[in-house]
Amino acid sequence: MEDAIKKIVTTFLQSSRGKENLDSKSFQKMVSSNLGTIMENAQDKEAVDKVMGDLDSNNDGEVDFTEFIILVGALTVACNDFFLEYNEKQEKK
Amino acid sequence: MEDAIKKIVTTFLQSSRGKENLDSKSFQKMVSSNLGTIMENAQDKEAVDKVMGDLDSNNDGEVDFTEFIILVGALTVACNDFFLEYNEKQEKK
Secondary structure, three states: OHHHHHHHHHHHHOOOOOOOEEHHHHHHHHHHHHHHOOOOOOOOHHHHHHHHHHOOOOOOOOEEHHHHHHHHHHHHHHHHHHHHHHHHHHHHH | HHHHHHHHHHHHHHHHHOOOOEEEHHHHHHHHHHHHOOOOOOOOOOHHHHHHHOOOOOOOOOOEEHHHHHHHHHHHHHHHHHHHHHHHHHHHH
């Protein structure tokens, strides 16, 4: 799991090209190239802009690392919920 | 990064042996076998019990998935901070 944590850190660093925050363009690119399967509408600019707006709690027009982790956490919980539902359906068959 | 998210989900499922929560024993084992490098005192029962107490926001004596994700998020932010500090020191040399 430590490799997973490091992967999340390096994904942010690569996407932000070493800067501390992701601007709109780099956030779009990070989502479309890294979250295309887990996130619905990952290729839809408007939908991704909406997600960015929701994450940008300090309204600076950018996503910092802590705001990014909230997205990763929410996706991980959603992935877990999907997994539990899938297992439940399999058991009912 | 999607593999990283899946790894976090499967680590919880394996540690909880398919149950919805981690009890004290399975939380200890999850920490010692998965977070031994990133987390200080990962092998110290008392220290890990303290972390568990801090995470257990609904005080049911167990750690559910959402509480687990808060730990993973905090460790990821700490890992990123460490990385940024390390880079800054390298640049000053």
